[in-house]
Every structure is written in structure tokens, then in C-alpha cells.
Amino acid sequence: MGRRWSAAAVLALGSVAFHPPQTSSATWSATTSSSATVRAASDWTVPTVAVRDPGSPLRNTVTITADAADADSSLASVVIEAQPSGGGTWTTLCTATGQPWSCSWDTRTVSDGGHLLRARATDSAGNAATSAVVSTAVANSLLVLLDNPGDPLRGNVPLSAHVYNAGILTLTTRIEYSVAGSDNWKTACSGLGSELTCTWSTGALTSQEYDLRAVAVVGTTTYASAVITDVLVDNTAPSVTLTDPGSPLRGTVTLAAAASDAHSGIATVVHQYAVTGSSTWLTACTATTSPxxxxxxTSTTADGSYGFRAVATDAAGNSTTSAVLAARSIDNTVSSVSVEDPGSYLAGVVTVGATANSTAGVASVRIQRAPSGTSTWTDLCTDTSATYSCSWDTRTETDGLYDLRALLVDGHGGTTISATVSGRRVDNSPLRGVDVQTVNGGASAGKPDAGDQLVLSYSTLVNPATITAGWTGSPLAVSLRLRDGGLLGLGGRGDTIDVLRSGSPVGLGSVLLGQEYVKSGKTVAFNATMTASTGTVGGVPATIITVTLGTVASGTGIRGGNPSTMVWTPSASATDISGTACATAPVTESGPLDRDY
Known part of the structure; x- marks a missing residue:
């Protein structure tokens, strides 16, 4: 662990700059030589910045104002920017270096329609922050604007459209829909005047994506709004089948179901139970991810006979109730014991707990382990008081798979053996992943695009040549691949990224994004640059891999994801400088829940 790699042998970069996985943009520097030096700015607090809503619609010249502040140092500048709502380049309206942080915007220099506004504040230490986006509309001439109804949609959907600057003109307004990309428009609703509010009945439509627009007819002239594309209509209920939980049920049990949805994806599966003969269903627990x-x-419920069912609801709000599994017994009048799952990957000292109860009283609980698939059980500890748990120092074990169980001895001397928690991997490799982060450097927060970064942090130094052949850690052209989770059998929220070189994955493993960043069935590849730098993690030199996105190389269907927690599964092909393979234990993104990229 104390060995260092030289700049010549490992990075061949001399003095290199790197950015560790923090949100601040204050400068870090490191020198990879016989000793590593790390220096950080004293101010790591990013400014706060927000754009005031200017209202809508806007005409002629208007003032756009931002509010900005910094807790630790003075603000250097605030840049106010605009972008058409349909996408495009952010255009700088002004750069303010003092209060008030405002701009005069001549809206006649841009096209009528929806626009987005944002501000970027930078303090004197170099920390930068980008505000949330504010939506507005520009209307210097007759403008038709359709309010976005959201996505996905089902049933009766409220729609609204507005016609600005119509004056005293007599006009008819329609809202129309078309199967996405077909340009075959049909009327959802219509009315007289410049304001139209109506209900679109989607129940008879095929569940798929549609385009929406509003049109205004003045005499023989037709004016159309911008098209809202690829709006998913989903009136198709999901499918769900409850897995038999068995009988009798005692202690804490797992309730499971198989659920699928062809369109908007499963949002929740609620497991329910009811006393046999009753129609009053109670919630046992709720699952929000696959499986x-x-x-x-079950100890919170009176003993007796129960029915169980599962209710699956998709993201559009359609739901299906499974068939009922009747006459399943809950019986906690006898001893029950279960060992709590400590996780699939174990390292260092871990706590292994057990839940135990008995009508005769619990005399003791023994927690045991055995090499996976064997019957060679060894005691970890014997506990005589709740809560029942052991501290297991996995460093005393040989790395590999282990099974766990608990044995309850009741007040009458009877023994009850728990179900086995199987195949938990002990891996105390000194090289492992410690964090995964993304940094938004592109045009749209929460949406992968050029300038964004993926940052992977290891626990110690990595030999970059084991990540990809011949690599020294210097900037390397690679491809970042983003795949829909449905292609990988991970469901709609299982979108995954990995890094390729010459079409083959490099030894970084993969990152599960936990949300939908690409449309169903789609794969998008970005041109990217991969760089290795040296930082300090846990007080020791460690490798940090930064993958910076460039332009899209292939594919379409990028969308903005909701707040989620990424999970990185490293590859064992990466090794430290002594040849020890990296642990494959999944690494969960640290920090607050946010929109990645």
C-alpha cells in the first residue's frame, strides 16, 4: 500500500492538473514524482444564483435579472444566457461584474416562441454555479404557443394553447396530435379566440409516442406553434404475477412479484394482504425498483389465515392487480429466526444481525458462516440479548463466497435454524472503487452532452495499462456508450454507461444511472477523452479517472434524467501497481441526491 509509481513509468506526464470528484471548480494541482503534493484553494463553497421569472410573454426590450451571492468570497461575475426551448446553443445576453446582476434583452433579435433563461455565477476563488432554468415566451408578432402537458400521459389529458398579439383578429384555435414523426395531424380539440383550454381523450388511442402542436387560423392564413415531440401516451396496464411467499410465514419475509410494462415502465409494486374472507386490503410493503x-x-400482524396480492402501477398511472394467493398462514406463535443480509460484497469489519423471537423466550442466537455451498459451519458469535448481532472481521477470512445463517435456542431448549443467506462475497482487496460522480459542463443540467464528465475514484494507485493496453494515463480518445436499461434486462430505469476503446470495453466496469437518460431501446455513443490523475483518498495516493464527453458519435434519443444515485461496478481487470486485482464491489455515488450530468 505504501508503494508509489513514478511519473515516468505510470503517467508520463510530469506535472499534471486534475479535478477530484467535488462539485467545486476551485483549482487543484498534483505532481507525480517520488513524492506527491496536493494543494487546494481555501474556498470550496460554490455561489448561489437564480434567475428571476420575467413573466410571459415578453416583447420588445426587457430586463432580465439574476440574484447571486457567495458565503465565503466575493462574486467575480454573473453571466446571463438564453436558449430556444427546443434546444440549441446557450447565447450570452450579458456578463455583469457588479450589482445589479441584470441585462437588457432586445427580444426582437430572437425568434418568437419558447425560450429558456439561466445564469452562471463565478466567485473570486474560481468556484462556479449554474442556476435552475426559467421558461418564458417571446411574442413580438402573432405567436401560437402550446403548453407542454408532460410525459407520459393517459386517459383524459388537460391541454391549453395561447395566441399572442392577435389583436382584434377573429381566429379559430386548434390543438392537434400526430403519431410521432408521421406528420399526419388530427384534431384533439378546437375553439374560437386566442385562449383554448380543453380535454384530450386518449383512451381510444394506441399506446405510443405522439407529436403535439397548436394552430390558429385567421381567415385563410394558418399559424402553427412549435411541435412538442415524442410525447408518450400510455393507456396500457402493466402485467404482474405474485410469487408464492409460502406458508406458514414467520418473522421478516420477502414478498416478490414479476412485473413488466411495455411503454412507460413500472413505477411501483405494492404488496398487500387481507384476512381470509375480508375485502379490506392492507399494505405489507412497497417495491420501487426491480426486482x-x-x-x-409478519410479527406486526396477528396470527391467522391471509390472502396476498400485488398491485403494479406504471409511470403513466395505469395499474393491474395480480391474482390472489389465498390461505397463506402467518404463524409467529413458535420460534422464528432470520439472519439479516449484510450485503453482497463484504470487506473489513461488518455487522451481521439476526431477528429472533419465540413464545417460549429466546435463550440465545448463534450466527454462523460457511464457505458457500458447503456444510462446514463455523460460529461467528453467540448472543443472548436483543438485538442479536456479530462483528465479523472478514480480513481473517480467505476472499471468496460465504453463506450465513442463524440458530435460535428457545427457553425450552428447542433449536430453530434460519434460512441461509447465500453467496455473500468477502473481498478485502486493497484496490477498490470508492466513489462515482458526474460533473455538468455542458449546455443542459441533468442531460448528458458535450463537456460533461464522469469521475471514477479508486482507493489507491492503478496501473493504467491494465485498464486498457498501453495506456499511461495521458488523455486518450475513447467512446462513452449510454444504453437503455431495457436492452440489458435492467428495466426502464436501468440505463447504463461504459467506456469503449476501438469498440471493446476498457477495464473500468459499468455505471448504473438509476434513471432514464436515453429513450426505450436506444443506444447513444459519445466521442470522449479519458484521463488518469493522482489524488489523495483516505490519506493515501489514489488514481482518479475522468472521462470527458465530446460530441455524439452515433445514436439518438438522449433525454434528461430525474434525481438518482449512480452505482459503479468496477472491473477486476484493473490492478494496482503490484498486480492486485480491483474488487468488484459496487460503489454507490456519495453526496446528496441530484440529477446526474
Whole structure:
């Protein structure tokens, strides 16, 4: 662990600059030589910045104002920018270096329609922050604007359209829809005047994506709004089948179901139970991710006969209730014991707990482990008081797979053995992943695009040649691949990225984004640059891999994801400088829940 790699042998970069996975943009520097030096700016607090809503619609010349502040140092500048709502380049309206942070915007220099506004504040230490986006409309001549109804949609959908600057003209306004990309428009609703509010009945439509627009007819002239593309209409209910939980049920059990949805994707599966003969269904637990399973503590329910069912609801709000599994018994009048799952990947000292109860009282609980698939059980500890747990120092074990179980001895001397938690991997490799982050450097927050970064941090130094052959850590042209989770059997929220070189994955593993960043069935590849730098993690020199996105190389269908927590599964092909393979334990993104990229 104390060995260092030289700049010549490892990075061949001499003095290199790197950015560790923090949100601040204050400068860091490091020198990779016989000793590593790290220096950081004293101000790591980013400014706060927000654009005031200027109202809508806007005409002629208007003032756009931002509010900005910094807790630790003075503000250097605030840049106010605009972009058409349909996408494009952010255009600088002004750069303000003092209060008030405002601009005069001649809206006649841009096209009528929806526009987005944002501000970027930078303090004197170099920390930068970008505000949330504010939406407005520019209307210097007759403008038709359709309010975005959201996505996905089902049933009766409220729609609204506005015609600005119509004056005293007599006009008819329509809202129209078309199967996405077909340009075959049909009327959803219509009315007289410049304001139209109506209900679009989607129940008879095929569940698929549609384009929407509004049109205004003045005499023989037709004016059309911008088209809102690829709006998903989903009136198709999901499918769900409950897995038999068995009988009798005791202690804390897993309730599971198989659920699928062809369009908007499953949002939740609610597991329910009811006393046999009753129609009053109660929630046992709710699953929000695949596999659709959750834990139910049966000891909170009176003993007796129950029916179980599962209710699956998709993202559009359609729901399906499974067939009922009747006459399943809950019986906690006898001893029950279960070992709590400590996780699939274990390292260092971990706590292994057990839940135990008995009508005769619990005399003791023994927690045991065995090499996976064997019957060679060894005690970890014996506990005589709740809560029952052991501290297991996995560093005393040989790396590999282990099974865990618990044995309850009740007050009458009877023994109850828990179900086995199987195949938990002990891996105390000194090289492992410690964090995964994304940095928004592109045009749109929460949407992958050029300038964004993926930052992977290891626990110690990595030999970059084991990530990809011949690599020294200097900037390397690669491809970042973003795939829909449905292509990988991970569901709609299982969108995944990995890094390729010459069409083959490099030894970084993969990152599960936990949300939908690309449309169903799509794959998008970005030109990218991969760089290795040296930082300090846990007080020791460590490798940080930064992948910077460039332009899209192939594919379409990028969309903005909701707040989520990324999970990086490193590859064992990466090794430290002594040849020790990297642990494959998944690494969960640190910090607050946010929109990645």
C-alpha cells in the first residue's frame, strides 16, 4: 500500500492538473514524482444564483435579472444566457461584474416562441454555479404557443394553447396530435379566440409516442406553434404475477412479484394482504425498483389465515392487480429466526444481525458462516440479548463466497435454524472503487452532452495499462456508450454507461444511472477523452479517472434524467501497481441526491 509509481513509468506526464470528484471548480494541482503534493484553494463553497421569472410573454426590450451571492468570497461575475426551448446553443445576453446582476434583452433579435433563461455565477476563488432554468415566451408578432402537458400521459389529458398579439383578429384555435414523426395531424380539440383550454381523450388511442402542436387560423392564413415531440401516451396496464411467499410465514419475509410494462415502465409494486374472507386490503410493503420485492415483518400482524396480492402501477398511472394467493398462514406463535443480509460484497469489519423471537423466550442466537455451498459451519458469535448481532472481521477470512445463517435456542431448549443467506462475497482487496460522480459542463443540467464528465475514484494507485493496453494515463480518445436499461434486462430505469476503446470495453466496469437518460431501446455513443490523475483518498495516493464527453458519435434519443444515485461496478481487470486485482464491489455515488450530468 505504501508503494508509489513514478511519473515516468505510470503517467508520463510530469506535472499534471486534475479535478477530484467535488462539485467545486476551485483549482487543484498534483505532481507525480517520488513524492506527491496536493494543494487546494481555501474556498470550496460554490455561489448561489437564480434567475428571476420575467413573466410571459415578453416583447420588445426587457430586463432580465439574476440574484447571486457567495458565503465565503466575493462574486467575480454573473453571466446571463438564453436558449430556444427546443434546444440549441446557450447565447450570452450579458456578463455583469457588479450589482445589479441584470441585462437588457432586445427580444426582437430572437425568434418568437419558447425560450429558456439561466445564469452562471463565478466567485473570486474560481468556484462556479449554474442556476435552475426559467421558461418564458417571446411574442413580438402573432405567436401560437402550446403548453407542454408532460410525459407520459393517459386517459383524459388537460391541454391549453395561447395566441399572442392577435389583436382584434377573429381566429379559430386548434390543438392537434400526430403519431410521432408521421406528420399526419388530427384534431384533439378546437375553439374560437386566442385562449383554448380543453380535454384530450386518449383512451381510444394506441399506446405510443405522439407529436403535439397548436394552430390558429385567421381567415385563410394558418399559424402553427412549435411541435412538442415524442410525447408518450400510455393507456396500457402493466402485467404482474405474485410469487408464492409460502406458508406458514414467520418473522421478516420477502414478498416478490414479476412485473413488466411495455411503454412507460413500472413505477411501483405494492404488496398487500387481507384476512381470509375480508375485502379490506392492507399494505405489507412497497417495491420501487426491480426486482419487485420488499421485506414484510409478519410479527406486526396477528396470527391467522391471509390472502396476498400485488398491485403494479406504471409511470403513466395505469395499474393491474395480480391474482390472489389465498390461505397463506402467518404463524409467529413458535420460534422464528432470520439472519439479516449484510450485503453482497463484504470487506473489513461488518455487522451481521439476526431477528429472533419465540413464545417460549429466546435463550440465545448463534450466527454462523460457511464457505458457500458447503456444510462446514463455523460460529461467528453467540448472543443472548436483543438485538442479536456479530462483528465479523472478514480480513481473517480467505476472499471468496460465504453463506450465513442463524440458530435460535428457545427457553425450552428447542433449536430453530434460519434460512441461509447465500453467496455473500468477502473481498478485502486493497484496490477498490470508492466513489462515482458526474460533473455538468455542458449546455443542459441533468442531460448528458458535450463537456460533461464522469469521475471514477479508486482507493489507491492503478496501473493504467491494465485498464486498457498501453495506456499511461495521458488523455486518450475513447467512446462513452449510454444504453437503455431495457436492452440489458435492467428495466426502464436501468440505463447504463461504459467506456469503449476501438469498440471493446476498457477495464473500468459499468455505471448504473438509476434513471432514464436515453429513450426505450436506444443506444447513444459519445466521442470522449479519458484521463488518469493522482489524488489523495483516505490519506493515501489514489488514481482518479475522468472521462470527458465530446460530441455524439452515433445514436439518438438522449433525454434528461430525474434525481438518482449512480452505482459503479468496477472491473477486476484493473490492478494496482503490484498486480492486485480491483474488487468488484459496487460503489454507490456519495453526496446528496441530484440529477446526474
Amino acid at each position: 419487485w420485492s420488499c421485506r414484510f415483518d
